[in-house]
Amino acid sequence: MSAPFWHQGWYRFAHKVDSPNFGPRPAGTEIDLVVIHAISLPPGEYGSHDVQDFFTNQLKCDRHPYFEHLRGVQVSAHFFIRRGGELLQFVSCDHRAWHAGESTHAGRANCNDFSIGIELEGLDGDVFTSEQYESLISLLPVLAMQYPLKHTIGHEHIAPDRKKDPGPGFSWGFLQQGLGWESHSFPE
Numbered sequence: 001m002s003a004p005f006w007h008q009g010w011y012r013f014a015h016k017v018d019s020p021n022f023g024p025r026p027a028g029t030e031i032d033l034v035v036i037h038a039i040s041l042p043p044g045e046y047g048s049h050d051v052q053d054f055f056t057n058q059l060k061c062d063r064h065p066y067f068e069h070l071r072g073v074q075v076s077a078h079f080f081i082r083r084g085g086e087l088l089q090f091v092s093c094d095h096r097a098w099h100a101g102e103s104t105h106a107g108r109a110n111c112n113d114f115s116i117g118i119e120l121e122g123l124d125g126d127v128f129t130s131e132q133y134e135s136l137i138s139l140l141p142v143l144a145m146q147y148p149l150k151h152t153i154g155h156e157h158i159a160p161d162r163k164k165d166p167g168p169g170f171s172w173g174f175l176q177q178g179l180g181w182e183s184h185s186f187p188e
Contacts, residue, residue, distance in 0.1 A: 006146050009092030011139070014079065019055045019090035021076035021098045026113050031093065031147040033115035034140065035100055037077060037155045038122040038165035042066040046083050046121055055080070055090045075099065077117035079139065085131030087139065093147065103158040105151070111158050116143060125167035133171075137178040153187050 005012050025031070041050035042064050050067075053059040055076045061067040077099040080088045091097040099117030100110075108114065118136065122128050143149060154170065155163040172186050 005142050006093075009094030011079075011087075011089055011093070011142065014087045014089035017052055017056060017088050017090050019076040019097075020057060021055065021074045022091040022095045023098075025094070025096045029114050031114055031116060032150040033105055033111060034143065034149060034152040035103075035111060035115045035117050035155055035158060036136075036152065036166050036170065037099060037117060037119045038124055038126075038128075038167065038170070039080075039119045040121055040123055041070075044123050044126075051080060051119070051121065052088065077119040079116075079118045080121065081118065081132050081135045081139075082121045083129050083132065085129070085135040087135050093143070100155065100158060101162065103155075105153065105158045116147065116149075120166060120170075122166065122169070124164040125169050127169040128166070128171075133174060133178060136175065140179055149185075151185055152181075157187050 010016060039051055040046055041054055050059060054070060057074060059067060059070060061071040076090050076097045078089060078091050078093050078097045093116050096112050097117050098112060100112045100115060103111040105111050120128055120132050155165045176183060176186050
């Protein structure tokens with residue numbers, strides 16, 4: 001008998017890195033939204049542990065000038081996909097990660113309450129790697145088996161006045177084709 005994919009909201013095939021930045025979801029919340037983000041720290045630099053350190057409140061803000069404006073900021077995402085496709089999980093999907101900020105989708109505010117946040121190592125508008133798409137295309141169906149997902153959209157779609165990620169470098173068409181999901185599940 002094989003082990004289950006999920007244990008208390010943790011995905012078996014992700015590298016678990018506990019973030020303290022999470023909270024409970026409102027009672028009775030249906031988790032039906034995935035929000036795709038892009039992040040790199042410092043912007044445009046890849047391969048360090050800075051994003052991991054940021055999501056776990058361990059970022060040394062004196063190490064780079066860009067980090068100064070992140071001092072005291074507490075954020076997280078459920079998942080982070082590195083450029084090589086490595087999948088890390090910071091928060092149980094059963095809990096509310098702090099990735100969306102002030103946001104709305106389909107007339108509902110506070111998208112953190114009902115969404116799963118996936119950060120891709122990248123820069124707003126830049127292209128993403130085939131390994132990242134491969135990891136994302138592997139993860140999303142497993143999420144959909146566990147949670148009643150209806151939509152997969154970008155941070156730019158739920159907070160358009162504040163955010164631009166993942167931006168024009170992200171191929172929604174490629175993601176849809178790879179998943180074989182209906183077009184109504186993605187941004188127009």
